[in-house]
Amino acid sequence: MHPNTVSTGCHWDGSPRTTRPRRPLRVTAASPSRLLRAGQSGRCRRCGNRIDFYQRADQRPIALHPAELATTHVPDSCRWHLSCGVAIPHGDGSAWCRIPHAVLCPDRTPTAQTGPHIEAVRRQLAVRTRRLIDAGAFTPAPPTACEPPADSDRPARSVVQLLLGRYLADAPLADIRCVAQTRHRHRCPQPVLAPNTPQGMWTLLPASPQRGQLALPAGIMAVYNLSRLPYAEQMRWRTQRCPVHAATPGAADLALAGWQVFDPLLHTEHIHTRLPHTTPRHHGKA
Known part of the structure; x- marks a missing residue:
């Protein structure tokens, strides 16, 4: 007698064993979104x-x-x-x-x-x-007070000019993170503001509305301007990818890009009239 039962292609009741092949997650090329x-x-x-x-x-x-x-x-x-x-x-x-x-x-x-x-x-x-x-599985988020950021030189949400439009990020400039999936199926930890790549420049631009938005009184605001960068570099920012994943079109996304079309009426609290004096982390002079 054998101490262990010999593995066969059938269950104990004689029904056949069916093993489904494992298939990796992929995004079709015709999909309007690269998000898994x-x-x-x-x-x-x-x-x-x-x-x-x-x-x-x-x-x-x-x-x-x-x-x-x-x-x-x-x-x-x-x-x-x-x-x-x-x-x-x-x-x-x-x-x-x-x-x-x-x-x-x-x-x-x-x-x-x-x-x-x-x-x-x-x-x-x-x-x-x-x-x-x-059960301790969820803790409600405390109410956030509508107060200006403690560090006025580092906006809580940066306004970026690219692709002939203005966008509001969901984080400070240095904290905008790549949304692509790594080989270990985790979100990429690399920032979009990467060294050894063309850099934008903080500048004061008129707070003029975009097409379809109501006009505001004349004023200026601090904007991280990327409009002079090559088109491919501006698209890398728009898709919120690091340089490595920007060169890997087959990599899918694990999160949505955090951009919103900037509206000076809806996003008044994010309008800053002074240029940041601090240099973004891990980067050279903008």
Whole structure:
């Protein structure tokens, strides 16, 4: 007798063993977004519930509730559907639709009449939030005070001029991080502001609106200007990639790029009228 059973191609009941081959995650070349599906899920910072991130047609991210809801229970203004991985703000004619998480978040005050079915989902998410807090799996973020940054020479969110437009970053200039996936399937830790690459320059430019935005009184603001750099370098910044991953088009993204189209009316608190006097970390003179 053998001490161990000889491995065969069948289970103990005689049914065949089926082994599915492991396939690496890849992004199709025709996809409008290079973001992997694994990088689109997250947790709401205010309630701890799961959310799915998608890009809109204007490349701005939006957080959607992960489950579909019946279209008859969702107001027209809250209906979204997905087309080729892009979130579109209206129904697609089907009986189901997606809904923004902001409408369901129990930590937010609803701004419109939603109906009993939406309120029932909100209560379910509120109960789940309480369970996460009681289990120690989630700690609500403390309310942030609207105070100016302590270091006025280092804006909390930098305004960058590139590709004939102005964009607001989600972090200081030196902290803008590459969004690409490494070989170990982690997010790249390298910054976009890399040494040995063409550098931009902090300059004072008129706070003039872009096309489609309302005009403001005359004024100036500090902008990190990249408009004189080659087109490929400006695209590297726009796609938020380090030089290594910018040269690797096959690498997918594990996070959305943190750019927002700068609007002087909506982003007034990020307008600085003085140039930064500090030099970005690990970089030469801009």
